[in-house]
Amino acid sequence: MEKRESLWEAYLRRGLSRRSFLKGCVTLTSLMGLSTDMFSKVVEAAETKPLPVVIWIHGHECTGCDESFIRSASPLASDLVLTNIALEYDHLLSAACGAPFEAHLDETITKYYGNYILCVEGAVATKESGVHCMSGGHTFLHLLDKAAKGAAAIIAYGSCSAYGGIQAAAPNPTGSAGIEHFVGGKPVVKVPGCPPIPEVMTGVVMHVALFGSVPPLDGDGRPKQFFGNRIHDTCYRRPFFDAGMFAETYDDAGSKAGWCLYKLGCRGPETYNSCGNLRWWQGMSYPIQSGAACIGCSNAHFWDEVPFSARLPQYGKIGDADKIGVALGVMTAAGVGAHAVASIIQRNSRDNLLEEEHDDK
Amino acid sequence: MKSVREVKRKEYYIFSPFLRIFHWIMAAMIVVLFITGLLITKPMNVSTTEPFFTITSMDLVRDIHFTAAFILCASLILRIYGFIVNKGDRLFPRVWEGHFYEETVDVALHYMLLKPHHASFLRNPLARMSYAALYAFLAIEILTGFAMYFMTNPSGVGGKLFGWVNTVLGSEMMSHYVHHYVAWFIILFAIGHIYMVIRAEFMEGESEVSSMFSGKKILAHTPKDAKELE
Incomplete structure (x- = not known):
């Protein structure tokens, strides 16, 4: 593996001052939802940790998450993509490159096997073996499986990759689902939202990049600092x-x-x-x-x-559950009323019968 | 019918104070919870210019709802304690005993007006089935209720204990829906329950209503399940 530069080295190469580097680290610290006493650790990580290799793939979705992502202001999305991470592959940003870039993906996966961060946008289309979502001649299901195997961490961006998204709405013709069950049992950091907040998107990937570990997650796999x-x-x-x-x-x-x-x-x-x-x-x-x-x-x-x-959900002309509940309540009351009348009639006829028997004796 | 008759009756003590107190607390709390619950879903609108505390404020309505819920849960714990110490209290029907089903069918046929009367019971098996359903409804309400209530702090103890309910149902909004719908089922149960109790009093005249105050049933017939108390 070739030597990859750290964030500080990237700043040096671009002729940026130590002051702007520290300012960047302060921004990152607050953005990741960390307390200020973590600042020195962030600086340390930014000085020494090599920039993380990121593979960013897109499935069944509208790419609106990227529209959100490019509007991130602190850090600027351009800074993040060009300076803070080594973005080796991105469907959307390199759509025009064609076949050679697909070969580059395979190369990246082999070269950084077990070390890269996999960012996934979009749901997995599962019906008909996944043919509803294809790129480069393969289904997204296949690509996800291939890319997830060697990933150090997997981040699911957007409600599509976290839960299935709009295309999973009933009756879900493409069988779309979140990526969770299609990554070979690896834990997935979920960053849901349609789209997620830009700073949340950049914040999560920077946390993984700087600390080499996923941020604290809640029971559903969402970073607590943003979804707590x-x-x-x-x-x-x-x-x-x-x-x-x-x-x-x-x-x-x-x-x-x-x-x-x-x-x-x-x-x-x-x-x-x-x-x-x-x-x-x-x-x-x-x-x-x-x-x-x-x-x-x-x-x-x-x-x-x-x-x-x-x-509350509405049921056509009937209305919502409260209207149905009142109707059912009135019907039940009417029902028990009718039953009461019938019961009294039955009891009287029973008693008359008993009295007749008594008289006969 | 004569005004004064001499009838031989036997007294059966079955309901402990734990059960009776729980019953009346539950009845009161269901009314409070249902009304405040409807007000939480569709709140009254307070028309002022600045937010301040009023008697109809959402904050107060929610506090009453939560307090009533905690009182109900606390009394349910007492009810379970009573079940342990008192032989007469019963939580669920004995569905594992074969005769339970024949007797249920017998009672059901009478309630469908197909049979003139049913055998005498201390614990009517069909009624017991409906109470089991009520406890199931209460369990759903408690689980979904706490799942919503404690999620102000998902990392806290309450959030950890009940947060899974939202995951099982698919989303937290679904918990709201289920909580709301099951509340209506409990009201439908209450209508049926009140009717059946009063009906039993009218039809058999065997202290069905007063038993939930005194704990005693005073029966002219020997009930089929009398042995269970010995």
Whole structure:
């Protein structure tokens, strides 16, 4: 294996100052959700650890995660791709290269076997042996299997690779699923979201790159520092929820005043993401702040939990569970009423029969 | 019918105070939990200009819901303790005993008005089946309820104990749905239960209603399962 340079060496080669290197490390530390006393460790790792080789593959998806990724501001996506990691292969960025690049992928896998980070975007199409998602003449299922074998760590970017995504919505014609069960039993770091927050995407890969280990994960395999809280519990509109001040429609006074969007079907109370604290586009805003109810895009099965505009599923003209419940309650009450009448009639006829028998004796 | 009759009856003490107290706490808490639960799903709107504490605030409604839930769970623990120390208390029907099924069919035929009467029981097997269903509903409500409640801190003890429920159901939103739907099933059970108890009182006149206050059933017939108390 050839000598790979560290982040500090990359800074030196590009003629950047020590000061800007340290500034970069400070940004990285806070971005990875680490406390400030970890700063010296981050610097140490950045000075000594060789830049990690990254293979970035795309499956059944819209590549919207990359659209998000390239808008990362700290670190800049360009810095990350060109300086902080050694991105050897990326479907999307090198789509024009064609066959020679496919050979490069095989080369990279053999050369850095057991040492590279595998980033996966997109679901696995499983039906009909996976023919619904193919690149370079092979199914994505095949590519994932091949690339996962030698990976030191696997990161699933986006709700597609974490849980199956939009194409897994009922009736799921392509049999799309998350990558978890198609990587030979290796642990997968899930970074769900549709798309994930750009800084979360870069933060997770930098954590793996600098420390050579995956960040602390929750039970579902999501990094705790980004997915450890509900949006609801970090939402700046929470006081309106607690006080009972809700927007009823998107054009009422409550909506204009920035009240809680719970009644409009907001999924904040069920959604684990950093939208509430990290926010999007360098902390500028996030869906709820812009006045739209959260749809829970980082949750498994969010695509089937419709409508997004209500707290309960609707059943056509009948309505939601509460209407059905009231109807069933009334029907049960009517049923027991009818049963009571029938029971009394039966008892009377039984008693009359007994009395007749008694009289006969 | 004569106003005064002399009837020979036997008294059976079956329900311990643990069971009776639990029963009435559960009845009250189900009402509280159901009403506050509906209000949490579809909250009342408080129209002010600034968020402040009012009697209808979501915060208070949720606190009442959570407190009622903890009271119900605590009384359920007492109920289980009563089951251990008192012979009369029973948690689940004895489905492993063969005669249970014949007797269930017998009672069901009477309730379908196909038979004029059913055998006398201390513990009506069909009713016992419905209580087992109620306990199953309660278990689902407790599991999904805590799975939502404790996930404010998924890394905490509560989150670790109950977080798996969300994973099993597929997502946390699904826990909300299941919690809400099963609540309606419990209400449907309650309607049927109240009716059947009052009906038994009317039809057999054997202190079905008062037994949940006094713990005693006063029967004119010798019940088929009388031996279980000896």
